[in-house]
Amino acid sequence: MVQNTFILTKKIAKHGKQAIIVIPKILQERLKPNTIVQIKIEILGGEE
Secondary structure (H helix, E strand, C coil), X not given: CCCCCCXXXXXXXXXXXEEECCCXXXXXXXXXXXXXXCCCCCCXXXXX
């Protein structure tokens, strides 16, 4: 059975003026262009 749900805890990175979330390379094969994903963002901490 192929797993379709992954929980990632990530630190937000910067790319120029953009804030980005870097997706792990192990998901690269599953996340091709035109793949639709659902992203839920819960802020756990960081700058006040």
